[in-house]
Amino acid sequence: MDDTGTVVAFYVLSAMTVGSALGVVVVRNLVHAVVFLIVSFMGVAGLYITLSADFVAVTQILIYAGAVSVLLLFAIVLTPRGERGNSESFLRLPALLLALLVAFTLGYVAIDTDWVISDREGFEETASVIGEALLDKYVLPFEIASVLLLAAMLGAIVLVRPETPTEEAGE
Amino acid sequence: MIRPLAEWYDLRDIGNAVGALLEQIEDWGAPDWVPYVVSGLIGVVAILLWTVLSVLAFIWIERRVVGLMQNRIGPNRVGPMGLLQPVADALKLLFKEPVTTRDSDRVLFWLAPIVVFIPTMVVFAVIPFGERMVLADLNVGVLFLIAIGSINTIAVFMAGWSSNNKYALLGAMRTIAMLISYELIQVLVLLAAVLFVGSMRLGDIVAWQQDYGVWLIFLQPLGLLGYVIAGAVEMNRSPTDTAEAESEIVAGYHTEYGGIKFGFFYQAEYLAGFAIAAVIVTLYMGGWTLWGLEEWVPGWLIFLAKLYGVFFIYIWSRGTLPRLRIDQLMGFAWKFMLPLALVNVLVVGGERLLWQEAELSSGEALPLFGVVNFVLAVGLIVGWAWILGHRRPDRVAHRAILTKEVGAIFYGEPAPNI
Numbered sequence: 134m135d136d137t138g139t140v141v142a143f144y145v146l147s148a149m150t151v152g153s154a155l156g157v158v159v160v161r162n163l164v165h166a167v168v169f170l171i172v173s174f175m176g177v178a179g180l181y182i183t184l185s186a187d188f189v190a191v192t193q194i195l196i197y198a199g200a201v202s203v204l205l206l207f208a209i210v211l212t213p214r215g216e217r218g219n220s221e222s223f224l225r226l227p228a229l230l231l232a233l234l235v236a237f238t239l240g241y242v243a244i245d246t247d248w249v250i251s252d253r254e255g256f257e258e259t260a261s262v263i264g265e266a267l268l269d270k271y272v273l274p275f276e277i278a279s280v281l282l283l284a285a286m287l288g289a290i291v292l293v294r295p296e297t298p299t300e301e302a303g304e
Numbered sequence: 305m306i307r308p309l310a311e312w313y314d315l316r317d318i319g320n321a322v323g324a325l326l327e328q329i330e331d332w333g334a335p336d337w338v339p340y341v342v343s344g345l346i347g348v349v350a351i352l353l354w355t356v357l358s359v360l361a362f363i364w365i366e367r368r369v370v371g372l373m374q375n376r377i378g379p380n381r382v383g384p385m386g387l388l389q390p391v392a393d394a395l396k397l398l399f400k401e402p403v404t405t406r407d408s409d410r411v412l413f414w415l416a417p418i419v420v421f422i423p424t425m426v427v428f429a430v431i432p433f434g435e436r437m438v439l440a441d442l443n444v445g446v447l448f449l450i451a452i453g454s455i456n457t458i459a460v461f462m463a464g465w466s467s468n469n470k471y472a473l474l475g476a477m478r479t480i481a482m483l484i485s486y487e488l489i490q491v492l493v494l495l496a497a498v499l500f501v502g503s504m505r506l507g508d509i510v511a512w513q514q515d516y517g518v519w520l521i522f523l524q525p526l527g528l529l530g531y532v533i534a535g536a537v538e539m540n541r542s543p544t545d546t547a548e549a550e551s552e553i554v555a556g557y558h559t560e561y562g563g564i565k566f567g568f569f570y571q572a573e574y575l576a577g578f579a580i581a582a583v584i585v586t587l588y589m590g591g592w593t594l595w596g597l598e599e600w601v602p603g604w605l606i607f608l609a610k611l612y613g614v615f616f617i618y619i620w621s622r623g624t625l626p627r628l629r630i631d632q633l634m635g636f637a638w639k640f641m642l643p644l645a646l647v648n649v650l651v652v653g654g655e656r657l658l659w660q661e662a663e664l665s666s667g668e669a670l671p672l673f674g675v676v677n678f679v680l681a682v683g684l685i686v687g688w689a690w691i692l693g694h695r696r697p698d699r700v701a702h703r704a705i706l707t708k709e710v711g712a713i714f715y716g717e718p719a720p721n722i
Contacts, residue, residue: 138337164465168412171458191447199454203480206461210477258443260504 142183150176163209174198188260319436347439351428359574363390366619373623400563405468412466417568420459423452424575431582432507434592434603445506446494457483464557475556479547485637486534492645493530496652497587510591521588522674526648526681528588535580543625546633581614
């Protein structure tokens with residue numbers, strides 16, 4: 134974070150991320166909240182770019198802005214009375230307290246810790262480095278994640294299948 | 305890999321002129337960021353001008369060509385041969401009253417045409433029009449293309465949901481279902497291409513094809529087929545324009561849009577078409593190279609010629625093929641294209657490994673892979689269709705079938721042999 138451009142970009146993107154994240158919580162309309170969430174995801178992707186993590190940034194857009202938000206939109210539209218919006222809740226005050234506590238803890242840790250600054254040069258191309266790390270050093274978590282995804286997929290298929298297809302056909 | 309800067313008047317690559325200009329600016333002692341900003345501005349303005357002119361031209365070409373194919377004349381009143389028709393259309397759209405439906409979500413309704421426009425424009429930033437003519441040569445270019453394409457779904461959903469119209473919402477849901485299904489195929493197919501070339505940078509992929517003197521179209525015909533079909537779905541054109549099927553759901557997600565807001569959707573659709581064609585040309589057809597001809601003819605002219613050629617195929621299919629039903633389209637994605645794309649990844653990965661491990665020379669390996677993949681593509685398509693129960697094309701008409709005969713089929717009985 135030396136040159137002016139990166140500093141300006143950091144503050145603009147941070148304002149965008151935090152502001153729209155606030156919007157997600159504040160707005161009443163659920164679809165508007167999802168749109169704010171997408172803007173927030175984009176801001177995070179921009180922050181990754183300022184850290185020269187281009188692969189992670191593009192993946193953030195692809196997975197979060199492109200896929201997860203569409204999933205949320207589907208969930209809102211397909212849920213009965215999903216359009217009713219954010220309703221009043223007695224959990225408002227506890228939630229605010231909890232959020233403030235988490236923010237305080239994270240902020241305190243971030244400021245108080247004596248971070249080690251790496252003096253290594255940045256990677257020329259991050260995609261291949263990440264790929265090698267995933268299939269070499271971190272191959273076990275990688276495989277466990279894929280097994281988990283497979284289980285989720287099978288679960289989804291089992292959920293939507295009619296329980297006894299032969300009986301239904303017989304009727 | 306990139307050759308040194310040639311003289312500024314070397315029009316074979318406009319990047320030469322821009323590079324000379326930037327060097328001149330640096331010589332004048334401007335700060336570091338000035339050439340950066342200037343090069344960005346030049347690229348953006350050039351791409352904007354090119355897209356607007358191309359869209360205007362192709363509105364006329366498409367209507368005339370589809371008219372010819374359907375045995376009618378097409379626009380022929382405004383200007384010589386109807387040449388001024390797109391201009392007249394654009395003016396009409398500009399002056400129309402912007403109508404907003406009652407109880408619509410006004411903010412999203414206004415925002416959607418703008419949001420749909422951005423990703424389609426941004427795609428062109430990573431497309432290499434020539435060796436130096438790339439606005440941003442990202443080293444994750446292919447992934448960027450996929451990521452940007454996925455943003456489109458949100459804009460479509462915003463438009464469909466905010467209109468407060470059931471047909472718009474149905475169209476939006478259809479579009480999202482289609483885009484998600486075919487995005488998967490697109491990713492798998494592009495993964496195979498990236499796997500074989502070994503780089504996600506679009507410039508590197510073009511350079512690879514130039515080095516080995518072979519286009520990926522010959523090495524991965526199945527991949528090209530998958531991308532062409534997935535691209536047709538993404539650009540929302542007939543025969544896959546189920547999301548705006550007039551006979552079923554009026555005009556889909558932009559039913560309630562009129563005037564210039566509709567114009568934005570219309571132009572975004574065209575730009576998506578150009579973007580898909582540009583990606584096909586870059587990844588599968590050698591980009592701006594043509595086996596040595598790029599030494600004589602400007603590379604960007606070769607690129608544009610290929611791009612318009614590919615786009616013409618989409619116009620052709622629009623004028624020829626009937627629209628698919630939504631269940632047919634989704635079934636085709638999941639039951640037919642997805643297994644083939646998976647097999648394609650496996651085969652291409654195996655070939656890549658074989659090429660590396662067996663230490664074949666490129667002269668031996670590439671023709672072998674080309675033949676094997678072509679045979680495999682034909683065999684897989686025919687075989688998989690056979691397994692799915694399409695032993696032969698559904699209804700081969702040996703003579704013209706009268707509507708009367710088709711209408712006389714009795715339900716519950718086998719169809720008469722016609």
